[in-house]
Amino acid sequence: MTDIVTSVPVPSNKIDSDIVIDSGELEKSLRRPRTAFNYIMSSLTTLVTIIALIPLFSVVLMLVVRGGQRLSLGLFTQLPPAAFEHGGGFGNAIVGTLVMVGVAALISVPFGILSATYLAEVAPYSRLSNVVRMCGKILTGFPSILAGVFAYGSVVLVTGGFSAIAGGIALSILMLPTVILTAEEAIHMVPAKIREAALGMGATQMQTVWMVLLPTAFPGILTGVMLAVARAAGETAPLLFTALFSNYWLISGGRLDLMQPTSSLAVLIYNFSAMPFQNQIELAWAAALILVLVVLTVNLIGQSLSRK
Amino acid sequence: MVQNAQNLSSAPNPANGNGKSVVIDCNITELYYGKFKAVRDTRIPIERNRITAFIGPSGCGKSTVLRCLNRMNDLVRGFRFEGHVHFQGADIYHPSIDPVAVRRYIGMVFQQPNPFAMSIYRNVAFGLKLNGYKGDREERVKRALCAAALWDEVKDKLHTSALSLSGGQQQRLCIARAIATEPEVLLMDEPCSALDPIATRRIEELMLELKESYTIAIVTHNLQQAQRVADKTGFLYVDTTQGGRTGYLVEFGLTKQLFEDPKEKHTQDYIHGRFS
Numbered sequence: 001m002t003d004i005v006t007s008v009p010v011p012s013n014k015i016d017s018d019i020v021i022d023s024g025e026l027e028k029s030l031r032r033p034r035t036a037f038n039y040i041m042s043s044l045t046t047l048v049t050i051i052a053l054i055p056l057f058s059v060v061l062m063l064v065v066r067g068g069q070r071l072s073l074g075l076f077t078q079l080p081p082a083a084f085e086h087g088g089g090f091g092n093a094i095v096g097t098l099v100m101v102g103v104a105a106l107i108s109v110p111f112g113i114l115s116a117t118y119l120a121e122v123a124p125y126s127r128l129s130n131v132v133r134m135c136g137k138i139l140t141g142f143p144s145i146l147a148g149v150f151a152y153g154s155v156v157l158v159t160g161g162f163s164a165i166a167g168g169i170a171l172s173i174l175m176l177p178t179v180i181l182t183a184e185e186a187i188h189m190v191p192a193k194i195r196e197a198a199l200g201m202g203a204t205q206m207q208t209v210w211m212v213l214l215p216t217a218f219p220g221i222l223t224g225v226m227l228a229v230a231r232a233a234g235e236t237a238p239l240l241f242t243a244l245f246s247n248y249w250l251i252s253g254g255r256l257d258l259m260q261p262t263s264s265l266a267v268l269i270y271n272f273s274a275m276p277f278q279n280q281i282e283l284a285w286a287a288a289l290i291l292v293l294v295v296l297t298v299n300l301i302g303q304s305l306s307r308k
Numbered sequence: 309m310v311q312n313a314q315n316l317s318s319a320p321n322p323a324n325g326n327g328k329s330v331v332i333d334c335n336i337t338e339l340y341y342g343k344f345k346a347v348r349d350t351r352i353p354i355e356r357n358r359i360t361a362f363i364g365p366s367g368c369g370k371s372t373v374l375r376c377l378n379r380m381n382d383l384v385r386g387f388r389f390e391g392h393v394h395f396q397g398a399d400i401y402h403p404s405i406d407p408v409a410v411r412r413y414i415g416m417v418f419q420q421p422n423p424f425a426m427s428i429y430r431n432v433a434f435g436l437k438l439n440g441y442k443g444d445r446e447e448r449v450k451r452a453l454c455a456a457a458l459w460d461e462v463k464d465k466l467h468t469s470a471l472s473l474s475g476g477q478q479q480r481l482c483i484a485r486a487i488a489t490e491p492e493v494l495l496m497d498e499p500c501s502a503l504d505p506i507a508t509r510r511i512e513e514l515m516l517e518l519k520e521s522y523t524i525a526i527v528t529h530n531l532q533q534a535q536r537v538a539d540k541t542g543f544l545y546v547d548t549t550q551g552g553r554t555g556y557l558v559e560f561g562l563t564k565q566l567f568e569d570p571k572e573k574h575t576q577d578y579i580h581g582r583f584s
Contacts, residue, residue: 125385193422200380201435201485202412211434216425 060292067289070282075290080247080268086279090287092249093263096164097291099250100243100264101232103168104175109225111172112179116221117209119180120187132180139177147173148238156242164250164262167243171235175228182224186217219305226302230295236266245271265291331356331493331523332377332414333394339372342386345550346372350557352542354493359515359524361538361563363531365578368544369555370527371419371497377525378414378495379407396492412439415486419498421478423470423485428462431470431481435489448488455521456484457514476507483514487522494518496526500533512537531567531579538563543575 030036074089081088119129151170156162190213198208214221243262250262265287272284332354339347347369354360354377362370372381379400381387393400400410412435423431432449441448449466453459458480462473470481479499486494496515500508508530515524515537528534534541542560546553559566559575570576 191422193418193420194424196380196383196418197422197424197482197485198434199383200378200411200416200418201438202408202410202415202489203438204408207438211437212424 063285063289063292066282067285067287070286071289075283075286079249080263080272080283081279082247083275083277083280088279088283090263090265090268090283092246093265093268093287094290095250096167096243096246096262097233097264097266097294099256099258100164100167100171100239100262101229103165103258104171104232105225105229107169107172108175108179108228112176112224113183113214113221115180116183116187117214119184121205121209121213133184136177136180139173140181142174142177143237144174144235145237145241147171148241151238152241159259161259162242162244162261164243164258164260167239167262167264168258170238170242171232174235174238175232178228178231179221179224182227183217183221186220186224187213189220190216223302223306226298226305230298230302233298234266234291234295236264236270239264239267240270243267265294329356330354331396332525333392334373334377335391335393336373336376336389337391339369339376339381339390340386340388341384345552345554347544347555348547350542350544350555352557352560354523354525355540356523357519357521358539359519359526359537361534361541362525362527362544363529363534363541363578364544364555364558365546366529367553367555368546370544372555373544374495374497374525374527377493378411378416380411380416382407412489413491414493414495415489415491417479417482417486417494417496417499420502421475421482423473423478423481425469425471427467428470428473428481429466432484432488434485439489441489452484452488453481455487455518456480457510457517458484474507476503476510479503479507479511480514483511483518487518491522493523493525496524498527498529501529508533535563535567541566543570543572543578545574545578 028035030039072089074087075091076089076094077091078087078089079092080090115132119133123129147170150173151166155166155169159166194212194216195208198212199205203211243264245267246261246263250256250258250260252260269284269287269291272280272287275281330353333351334354335351336347337349338345350369350373352360352362352373362373364370375381376389376393377395381389389401395410395414398405400407424434426434429449432452433445436445436448450459453462458477461477462481465472470478473481479502483494483499500511503511512533515526518524526534526538540561541563543558543566544555545558547556548554559570559572561571566575567579570579576582
């Protein structure tokens, strides 16, 4: 029991003699290879960063220039024009995108948060959790077209037609892993002392989750949901197989009808950009600008929430 | 090793409230975290309306022992325990016992003040809400805050965030939160280590008031604190002879006797600041 409290004497540095340095050695000089290499590499990283930003800024610039000239209130209220027709808008596509992303969120958010609770709290080390976590990571890079094919086989063929519901389900598959993984991370980030406080009070596991962990983790969870929504809003491929497209409002018999083919901004851009008519091509640019603005806004909201 | 006089034979009688009965009889034969043997041979009886302190060097298992008393160690992966902890005669490690229910009767105050990110009022009412308390919540919250000597400081801002309070106030809030549900026993794991001397003194005064109605067990690094507040003190030490660092109870007795006339050499060395 002699080795419990030991203090090692710290050897003191000798600062007896004055240190004399040639002041030339302290000057910046590119002639020294080390300094020159450092300078070149620093410049290179700056240059490469700027080059990487060129595509992003040119895309945004082009969207603003070409899509901006068609911006008007009519875009939001009118239906897509027929061939050779002038004017028109894509109000139905905006509604369609919002509805399908909404359906996807309604499915993926509760599923995602409950699974995240399981992963983070109920059984973090179980084999099931490890499998789910790994699948989640793989699914974040899942080719979106395959989500469309899956929803086509399991929803479109079963219900007998393209629909907003099928589109929403396809998008929810893409959103789910993002929601699960970010929510799990957010729940993990809640300090252990807060969790202990609740459990020490005699809270059950689920009381701890509902009354303490989820409220504390809420900003982080919301960020994940926002990122997933932003991704889903821009997806085209899964919607081609599931919602297809429509030139009309999402209404039949005066009521909202989710079981009919539905237009979306992404598919509208895809369709119209390939048409040989100037009017449609201009509309595609405007739709692209609006889609980017929507995704950007959702992203910014998500990021600002995560900083709180 | 001192075997204490009071043991299971004097099993607590609930009707006997004269302050002599043992509320928690803690007998840890061996306690493991995974393969690591953290504590052995520690038996501490905790008496009603008394303050029992655990002292000892870092890593001697004081907190571990304290956390056994309301099954907080269950949350640690790989925790394994041999021995028994009897709470008013019932073995709380019996398979039929719900650890959640145990923690409602044996409350805990932690080293770091850990209020929830909600209002002062909702923090104190948290336990009442957990238990679905139907009575006058505001009255109970006020009573708990008064008992924790915090009411005068927060009565005008009950609905502001608890995180706006100072460290000492937060810790008293945590005490108020723990006593709002009127537990039998209050476990305090170094409750003053994150506080300045003034806040520490307030908490100590508070403990002396609270022992009228509650039974308190406290872990502390501060020997003066144990002398000031504790009726009985247990000294734990680390045994490194068997390879690991296993804590065990060296001596347990009346605080005055333990500090003035310790029987064991380790205790003498520790309380006189002599380390081998």
